[in-house]
Amino acid sequence: xxxxxxxxxxxxxxxxxxxxxxxxxxxxxxxxxxxxxxxxxxxxxxxxxxxxxxxxxxxxxxxxxxxxxxxxxxxxxxxxxxxxxxxxxxxxxxxxxxxxxxxxxxxxxxxxxxxxxxxxxxxxxxxxxxxxxxxxxxxxxxxxxxxxxxxxxxxxxxxxxxxxxxxxxxxxxxxxxxxxxxxxxxxxxxxxxxxxxxxxxxxxxxxxxxxxxxxxxxxxxxxxxxxxxxxxxxxxxxxxxxxxxxxxxxxxxxxxxxxxxxxxxxxxxxxxxxxxxxxxxxxxxxxxx
Amino acid sequence: xxxxxxxxxxxxxxxxxxxxxxxxxxxxxxxxxxxxxxxxxxxxxxxxxxxxxxxxxxxxxxxxxxxxxxxxxxxxxxxxxxxxxxxxxxxxxxxxxxxxxxxxxxxxxxxxxxxxxxxxxxxxxxxxxxxxxxxxxxxxxxxxxxxxxxxxxxxxxxxxxxxxxxxxxxxxxxxxxxxxxxxxxxxxxxxxxxxxxxxxxxxxxxxxxxxxxxxxxxxxxxxxxxxxxxxxxxxxxxxxxxxxxxxxxxxxxxxxxxxxxxxxxxxxxxxxxxxxxxxxxxxxxxxxxxxxxxxxxxxxxxxxxxxxxxxxxxxxxx
Numbered sequence: 050x051x052x053x054x055x056x057x058x059x060x061x062x063x064x065x066x067x068x069x070x071x072x073x074x075x076x077x078x079x080x081x082x083x084x085x086x087x088x089x090x091x092x093x094x095x096x097x098x099x100x101x102x103x104x105x106x107x108x109x110x111x112x113x114x115x116x117x118x119x120x121x122x123x124x125x126x127x128x129x130x131x132x133x134x135x136x137x138x139x140x141x142x143x144x145x146x147x148x149x150x151x152x153x154x155x156x157x158x159x160x161x162x163x164x165x166x167x168x169x170x171x172x173x174x175x176x177x178x179x180x181x182x183x184x185x186x187x188x189x190x191x192x193x194x195x196x197x198x199x200x201x202x203x204x205x206x207x208x209x210x211x212x213x214x215x216x217x218x219x220x221x222x223x224x225x226x227x228x229x230x231x232x233x234x235x236x237x238x239x240x241x242x243x244x245x246x247x248x249x250x251x252x253x254x255x256x257x258x259x260x261x262x263x264x265x266x267x268x269x270x271x272x273x274x275x276x277x278x279x280x281x282x283x284x285x286x287x288x289x290x291x292x293x294x295x296x297x298x299x300x301x302x303x304x305x306x307x308x309x310x311x312x313x314x315x316x317x318x319x320x321x322x323x324x325x326x327x328x329x330x331x332x333x334x335x336x337x338x
Numbered sequence: 339x340x341x342x343x344x345x346x347x348x349x350x351x352x353x354x355x356x357x358x359x360x361x362x363x364x365x366x367x368x369x370x371x372x373x374x375x376x377x378x379x380x381x382x383x384x385x386x387x388x389x390x391x392x393x394x395x396x397x398x399x400x401x402x403x404x405x406x407x408x409x410x411x412x413x414x415x416x417x418x419x420x421x422x423x424x425x426x427x428x429x430x431x432x433x434x435x436x437x438x439x440x441x442x443x444x445x446x447x448x449x450x451x452x453x454x455x456x457x458x459x460x461x462x463x464x465x466x467x468x469x470x471x472x473x474x475x476x477x478x479x480x481x482x483x484x485x486x487x488x489x490x491x492x493x494x495x496x497x498x499x500x501x502x503x504x505x506x507x508x509x510x511x512x513x514x515x516x517x518x519x520x521x522x523x524x525x526x527x528x529x530x531x532x533x534x535x536x537x538x539x540x541x542x543x544x545x546x547x548x549x550x551x552x553x554x555x556x557x558x559x560x561x562x563x564x565x566x567x568x569x570x571x572x573x574x575x576x577x578x579x580x581x582x583x584x585x586x587x588x589x590x591x592x593x594x595x596x597x598x599x600x601x602x603x604x605x606x607x608x609x610x611x612x613x614x615x616x617x618x619x620x621x622x623x624x625x626x627x628x629x630x631x632x633x634x635x636x637x638x639x640x641x642x643x644x645x646x647x648x649x650x651x652x653x654x655x656x
Contacts, residue, residue, distance in 0.1 A: 089613075117613025119622075127617070143423075144619035200504045205589075206423050207614030207621055223424070228506060228588040228600045231610040235585075242495065243504050 080108035081296030087114075087121015087134030088209060089232060090158055090251055091285040094317050095134060095304075101313070102303050109296045118142075118209040125150065125288050131297045133288040136209025138331035147331070149290060155304040156285040157320040159252045160213055161269035162262045163237075167244050169194035172263040175280075178218050181247060184225030189245060201227035202239055202248035213283040214249045216333055249281070253318025271320050277327040277335050284329070285319065393633070400630025403427065403623040414627065420591035420607075422621035429604075429628060431593045436603040436635075438508050438594060439583060440576040443515035444523075444569055450516075451523035451572075452558075452565060458524075459531040460553050466528075477521040486585035489514040494586055501598045506588030509597040514582050519572035526571055530564020531557060566646050574639040578632065580605035604628045 085095050096113040103111050116124075118135040122145045125133025136158070139147035162178060164170055168189045173181075180186040181199060190196045203224060204211035210233070215224060230236050233254045240246040241258040252269060255261045261269055264279075273279035287301060303309060310321040329335045352360075364372075403409050409427050417428020454474070458466030493513050498505030534557050542552040558565070588600025589610050602610075608625055615622035 115613075119614040119616050123616045123618075142616060144616035144622075205610045205614055206421065207611065209614070223421075226590055226592045228504070228590045229602075229610055230589065231584075231613070238490070239506075243498070243506075246504070 079106045079299055083111045083297050083300050084130040085113045085132035085134055086116055086124050086130045088118045088136045089115040090136050091134045098309050102300055119207055125290055135286045136283050137212050140331035150288045153287045153301045154284040154322050155287050156314050159274040159282045160249055162249050163240050163259045165244055165246045166260050175265055182224050183222050197245040200243055200246045202236055202246055203227050203229045205229045205231045217281040274320055275324050275326050396629050396633050399626035403627040407620045418593050422624045427624045431591050432602050432604045432607050435601040439511045440573050442512040443519055443576045444573045446516045447520045447523055448569055451527055454524050455527035455531055458528050474521045474524050482582040485514050485518055486582035489586040503598045506600045507598045508594055508601050510586040511583045514586055515576045519576050522575050523568045523572040526568030527565050530561040534560045563646050567643050570639055570643050580609045584609050604632050
């Protein structure tokens with residue numbers, strides 16, 4: 050029993066926790082407990098949509114937590130939570146039996162390389178970007194910038210954002226060992242203040258304190274993601290184990306409804322799944338819709 | 339006693355049966371005694387259960403790297419390539435990083451801590467108690483995330499201007515940890531200086547030693563075991579500190595080449611990686627193995643403290 054308690058404690062040590070539970074009374078028949086755990090990239094959207102959902106279905110007790118995509122996938126696989134939030138396909142993660150999980154894509158996130166403003170670079174070729182992250186290009190002047198040493202800021206190994214970036218840019222090559230940070234927020238702050246720093250961020254974390262790069266003269270915009278002209282993007286997944294219960298299914302429906310997709314998703318810097326003109330599968334193969 | 343007497347009076351003259359009953363039955367006092375003892379046994383039992391299950395949990399999880407994934411223990415301890423996703427588990431960069439920041443922080447903090455402690459006990463005990471004590475206690479109470487935040491906002495840019503590079507690295511971590519372990523070492527050193535018997539000082543002064551000679555030759559010497567214990571407690575805190583270090587060290591799992599290049603510690607690797615691993619896979623087990631090293635190290639620090647305390651006691655009695 051002590052062990053169970055400890056493992057629960059350890060699970061509870063996820064990064065950020067926000068919960069929304071209902072208290073208003075309504076005549077809604079829908080009730081139950083829904084817990085969504087995982088990706089910190091999806092967490093703000095899920096939490097906001099969750100609180101809107103519970104204000105309409107007050108008998109549903111819905112909790113949204115962070116913890117990382119890996120945590121989300123392993124928790125939903127073990128049946129500890131009803132929804133596992135992930136930035137990557139379950140198939141991409143070793144140790145996850147993807148065929149036991151059902152994928153619900155709820156949004157699309159575009160990601161792009163960002164550099165410190167002093168680097169003096171605004172556009173890179175995809176091949177240059179690859180050479181930077183594999184350690185072959187080490188100074189910005191080699192790609193037309195200032196004489197400034199390149200400082201690579203990576204995300205932690207196993208992070209969904211890093212996996213997406215490496216799939217699209219490195220294509221199987223191994224990244225050079227470098228600094229690792231465990232969140233978009235930390236990367237944003239460090240790239241903005243460290244001369245010569247380069248990293249990658251979800252579009253919603255772009256600010257005017259850092260320089261977002263174009264790649265092969267394609268600008269990182271939602272429109273370019275929708276047509277796959279911009280290659281670095283991923284789905285935000287909500288995985289369930291087998292058939293979801295009624296409350297969970299209703300919440301997943303709500304997430305893909307026009308209510309959420311056309312307003313909340315866009316307001317919070319994500320891209321609606323309804324706007325995508327292409328489909329990407331777990332192997333990274335993109336087909337036109 | 340009173341109670342037994344009153345019971346006798348109620349019954350009138352005691353018969354032999356009464357005597358037997360009185361002797362065979364528990365009084366209220368002894369029932370209270372059992373109750374109190376039962377409660378403390380229960381508390382101890384719960385604590386032992388928690389500690390034992392934690393030890394078991396971390397050990398079994400940490401050993402899985404070697405038993406399930408068949409990683410060679412020596413490779414784990416001496417390998418320098420840390421890429422769990424690709425199956426490379428070399429923990430030496432983190433082990434070196436942890437020890438480097440720990441020793442560096444202790445090395446820098448000790449002179450300051452001992453100096454402060456001497457000031458507070460020997461040079462100006464009144465000012466020390468009124469002014470410095472609250473300051474030191476305040477430093478203990480500041481959460482480590484605040485130290486990390488200050489480190490990220492102030493120390494890292496400062497180091498960047500001072501020595502170049504990105505500013506992230508062992509030297510920034512050392513600086514942050516120095517402030518964090520300073521109060522630990524100071525307060526414990528103050529305690530050990532205060533516990534030096536008064537007659538040592540009196541005898542020294544009576545023999546004509548100056549105040550500084552007394553402090554440096556007699557009091558510091560007599561308090562050495564206590565000061566060593568203080569340093570080890572400080573090192574244990576530095577070794578186990580995760581958040582503040584993670585924010586300023588840069589988290590690059592490479593062998594630290596110098597003090598200003600990004601490095602990683604056991605704790606920073608744990609906090610950075612734990613959310614992205616899947617239970618039961620190699621990357622997750624490898625992190626548990628790092629946790630196991632941390633646990634063993636804290637046991638080692640505890641054992642060292644006990645050893646020093648024992649030695650100190652012996653020399654005192656001589």
